[in-house]
Amino acid sequence: MKSLPADSDYDAHHALVEGLERFNAENEAVTLGRMKSLMKLEEAGLPLQLRIVEQYVRNQASFRLARQALWRESWVFWSLLAEAWLGMLKQAYRGPASAELKPFAAEMATRALRYAGLVMRWDYHQARVPVGSAWRRMHKVYRLAERDGFATQTVQINARPTHCAREYTLVVLMGLAHPLGYRTQEIETIAQIFEGYEPLSLPAAVPQREAHTHVLDLSLSEGACLLDDDWVQGRRLRYLALRPLTDYLKTLGRSSAVEAENGLTQQVASLIERGGIRRNRQRTNRFGRVWVAAGMDNILAALAQPDAGRTHPAMEPWMLRDESTEGMGFALPEVPTLPHGRLVAVTWDTSENIWQLLAIRWNREEDGQHLVGTQRLSHHPKRVEIHFEADGQEPQEKTWAVFMPMTHLDHGVSNLLIPRTHYRLGAPLMLRDGDMLYRLRLGEVQESHEGWLRVGMDVIGREQFAVAA
Numbered sequence: 001m002k003s004l005p006a007d008s009d010y011d012a013h014h015a016l017v018e019g020l021e022r023f024n025a026e027n028e029a030v031t032l033g034r035m036k037s038l039m040k041l042e043e044a045g046l047p048l049q050l051r052i053v054e055q056y057v058r059n060q061a062s063f064r065l066a067r068q069a070l071w072r073e074s075w076v077f078w079s080l081l082a083e084a085w086l087g088m089l090k091q092a093y094r095g096p097a098s099a100e101l102k103p104f105a106a107e108m109a110t111r112a113l114r115y116a117g118l119v120m121r122w123d124y125h126q127a128r129v130p131v132g133s134a135w136r137r138m139h140k141v142y143r144l145a146e147r148d149g150f151a152t153q154t155v156q157i158n159a160r161p162t163h164c165a166r167e168y169t170l171v172v173l174m175g176l177a178h179p180l181g182y183r184t185q186e187i188e189t190i191a192q193i194f195e196g197y198e199p200l201s202l203p204a205a206v207p208q209r210e211a212h213t214h215v216l217d218l219s220l221s222e223g224a225c226l227l228d229d230d231w232v233q234g235r236r237l238r239y240l241a242l243r244p245l246t247d248y249l250k251t252l253g254r255s256s257a258v259e260a261e262n263g264l265t266q267q268v269a270s271l272i273e274r275g276g277i278r279r280n281r282q283r284t285n286r287f288g289r290v291w292v293a294a295g296m297d298n299i300l301a302a303l304a305q306p307d308a309g310r311t312h313p314a315m316e317p318w319m320l321r322d323e324s325t326e327g328m329g330f331a332l333p334e335v336p337t338l339p340h341g342r343l344v345a346v347t348w349d350t351s352e353n354i355w356q357l358l359a360i361r362w363n364r365e366e367d368g369q370h371l372v373g374t375q376r377l378s379h380h381p382k383r384v385e386i387h388f389e390a391d392g393q394e395p396q397e398k399t400w401a402v403f404m405p406m407t408h409l410d411h412g413v414s415n416l417l418i419p420r421t422h423y424r425l426g427a428p429l430m431l432r433d434g435d436m437l438y439r440l441r442l443g444e445v446q447e448s449h450e451g452w453l454r455v456g457m458d459v460i461g462r463e464q465f466a467v468a469a
Helices: 009-025 032-061 064-094 098-125 132-147 164-177 184-196 243-253 264-273 296-302
Strands: 155-157 160-162 214-217 237-240 288-294 316-323 327-332 343-347 356-366 369-378 382-388 399-408 413-419 428-433 436-449 452-464
Touching (some): 009 064, 032 098, 098 155, 296 399, 327 356, 399 428
Antiparallel strands (some): 214 237, 288 343, 327 369
């Protein structure tokens, strides 16, 4: 500590990292004095780490070596602190100095959770999925804190009050946002918004149907997921009420200060509401050219039955990189101007006119390639004609929409893509598909796609178009 370089933040930080490595490698019994030494290392290291992180975030556009070196330096620092505090916590329960260390269990557990969560966050910067053992360790520490009654005991880390339950929830929220496809600046912006949100919902053991939206299973090697109809109470099940947070994120998205972030907070709110995007499905490497229509205008043009064997000006060739049961990944030669949520239609052969409809979920640069990830919304989208029924509605011209059969294959649910101007919850709508006429009632909005809404619907009746006419 006394010999830290004073003229370079990076050199001083690196010396502290080496000190933490030696600290963790020393085969010495844990004592109260050793814990105080670790706190001194942490106290000296956090301000340096903050400046290193600021450089790392700023240097994303500069040469790759500086960016990678700063990322590694930060990742190692978080990893060593997480390992040190977890070791301290273990010794507080089963070491020879347990009696003097046990009163500081809340301090140790809160730090172990915080730094382990930061390691996972830094893995997201490199598009790495947190390993299952990281989630298991996180759940185990939180269960210990709950069991011994210090889950909400306030401790100070870097002059900020926090506790185990809050740090644990912040890690879970970051997992729900699933930021693999976000840029470094966006990941850090999301994290700062979460940390600055004071009325954070904490895990509850008893489910409340009117309040809770997500569930955590502390026996699994993963984070939270969307709560469905299974409202059971279990010894290792915890429930979160995240609707106030998503409402807050949407409010931020409508403010002028955040509009420059291309609707980042709106996207995060949508991800949380849908339970996050899980990318742990088995993928198949499928290389080859496909034809893509990006954006609703191009999709409608492509779905309008083009001449067999001819490409439409709305289509462009993309190179497929991999595919899973939930979506496709592409590698593009140039930086795409594709915001998250942009709809694309994909076909292998333009002569067959067989399309899949997908939504852009992430994009990143890797080894000089521009990678784009999409989530499949429908296997057989169809362009259809819609208009409001005359009764009780203002006359409105017919317009085109996209019918999406069996959007969610597990549930057999069909959706409809309509212009925002044509949506009213519960409104009756007429849909014509060929010679069939359907009477629909519009349901809730599932997601917004740049002026178009993906909505649920109930089919009230159908008949032949000639008979209806």
